[in-house]
Amino acid sequence: MTEPGLKDIWVYLSASPLMGLTITLVAYGLAFRLYQRSNGHPLANPVVTSVLLLIGLLLATGTPYSDYFEGGQFVHFLLGPATVALAVPLYQQLSRLRQLWLPVAISLVAGVVIAATSSIGLARLFGGSLEIQMSLAPKSATAPVAMGISEKIGGLPSLTAVLVVTTGIIGAVLGTKLFEWVRVRDDAARGIAMGVAAHGIGTARAFQVNNQMGAFSGLAMALSAFATALVVPWLVDLMETWLPV
Amino acid sequence: MQFLNGITLLLVYQLVGEITVRLFALPIPGPVLGMVMLFATLAIRGGTPAAVDHASSTLLSHLSLLFVPAGVGMMAHFDRIAAEWLPITLTLFLSTIVTMVATAIVMQVTTRWLTGNARETQEADHD
Numbered sequence: 001m002t003e004p005g006l007k008d009i010w011v012y013l014s015a016s017p018l019m020g021l022t023i024t025l026v027a028y029g030l031a032f033r034l035y036q037r038s039n040g041h042p043l044a045n046p047v048v049t050s051v052l053l054l055i056g057l058l059l060a061t062g063t064p065y066s067d068y069f070e071g072g073q074f075v076h077f078l079l080g081p082a083t084v085a086l087a088v089p090l091y092q093q094l095s096r097l098r099q100l101w102l103p104v105a106i107s108l109v110a111g112v113v114i115a116a117t118s119s120i121g122l123a124r125l126f127g128g129s130l131e132i133q134m135s136l137a138p139k140s141a142t143a144p145v146a147m148g149i150s151e152k153i154g155g156l157p158s159l160t161a162v163l164v165v166t167t168g169i170i171g172a173v174l175g176t177k178l179f180e181w182v183r184v185r186d187d188a189a190r191g192i193a194m195g196v197a198a199h200g201i202g203t204a205r206a207f208q209v210n211n212q213m214g215a216f217s218g219l220a221m222a223l224s225a226f227a228t229a230l231v232v233p234w235l236v237d238l239m240e241t242w243l244p245v
Numbered sequence: 246m247q248f249l250n251g252i253t254l255l256l257v258y259q260l261v262g263e264i265t266v267r268l269f270a271l272p273i274p275g276p277v278l279g280m281v282m283l284f285a286t287l288a289i290r291g292g293t294p295a296a297v298d299h300a301s302s303t304l305l306s307h308l309s310l311l312f313v314p315a316g317v318g319m320m321a322h323f324d325r326i327a328a329e330w331l332p333i334t335l336t337l338f339l340s341t342i343v344t345m346v347a348t349a350i351v352m353q354v355t356t357r358w359l360t361g362n363a364r365e366t367q368e369a370d371h372d
Binding site for chain 1: 252255256258259262272273274275276277279280281283284287288293297298300301302304305308309310311312313314315316317318319320321322325326329331332333335336337338339340341342343344345346347348349350351352353355356358359360
């Protein structure tokens with residue numbers, strides 16, 4: 001940057017919410033177009049592409065994350081109302097839910113317990129610090145819920161947010177292949193697994209496959225958010241009693 | 246106006262959720278309680294008002310976008326992630342795969358056991 005004028009404008013803009021908000025929407029717009037061009041290939045997941053684009057841009061311009069988040073927070077904030085909004089698809093599936101409530105309840109509890117114990121257990125096994133273990137524990141729940149739990153059990157909420165997004169991406173990218181391998185073909189079962197393991201990002205992917213899988217994934221994500229919030233703090237206590245570090 | 250009404254209602258439920266959680270020191274996050282309360286309202290009312298339906302489907306159709314700012318947060322944690330990248334990476338992959346496969350199998354098996362063969366549908370992709 002040889003031109004002082006341009007640099008001044010950048011310094012001014014990078015600290016204003018306008019910049020962070022606009023680049024988030026532009027990056028997502030580009031990433032979504034790329035995703036459509038690739039015919040919905042899981043590796044072209046729009047979250048991955050836009051996150052990489054934005055990190056690249058911020059590093060190249062030396063903009064700190066806190067400056068970016070001045071604008072990014074407006075998008076981030078919508079996770080709250082979006083969580084409340086999940087009540088609507090959940091309600092629309094009420095009749096299917098009545099019919100399948102027992103298998104759904106059993107799978108949900110199994111999934112939530114496996115997600116949390118395997119996170120803590122594996123992180124411990126591979127030598128992760130206690131803070132990392134606790135930040136990983138709620139990683140399969142949707143971001144606002146996971147961040148709240150992480151804070152309660154001694155993790156780092158902002159790190160948990162990153163781990164939650166990464167988990168969602170891994171689930172969305174690998175999900176359909178995994179279901180083929182283990183020969184699970186029922187859309188209700190695939191949707192429930194996607195929502196339990198990979199929350200909203202998995203749900204977005206499930207809706208790309210078909211509506212039934214998406215609805216069940218949304219249902220699982222909503223219910224597992226609730227179950228995770230109730231079960232994980234208690235599970236952490238239990239693990240600390242029986243498997244002290 | 247309809248979208249505005251819908252989003253307002255979602256925010257009101259979130260707010261009531263947040264207040265209730267704090268008031269009674271509940272272990273669940275406010276938006277989750279808000280979701281449960283909205284679900285209960287819809288079930289009692291017996292239908293979704295058009296405004297709520299509109300606002301909710303608009304928000305949920307761009308759900309991926311809402312995760313982007315949190316994902317960019319990775320750059321604020323580069324040091325931490327670099328220091329413990331091996332346990333983090335292994336745990337993320339293995340735990341997500343195990344959870345997904347186990348949940349799918351449990352759901353498939355319990356559905357067959359508990360609801361008989363009534364739901365042997367959706368043989369979407371044959372080998």
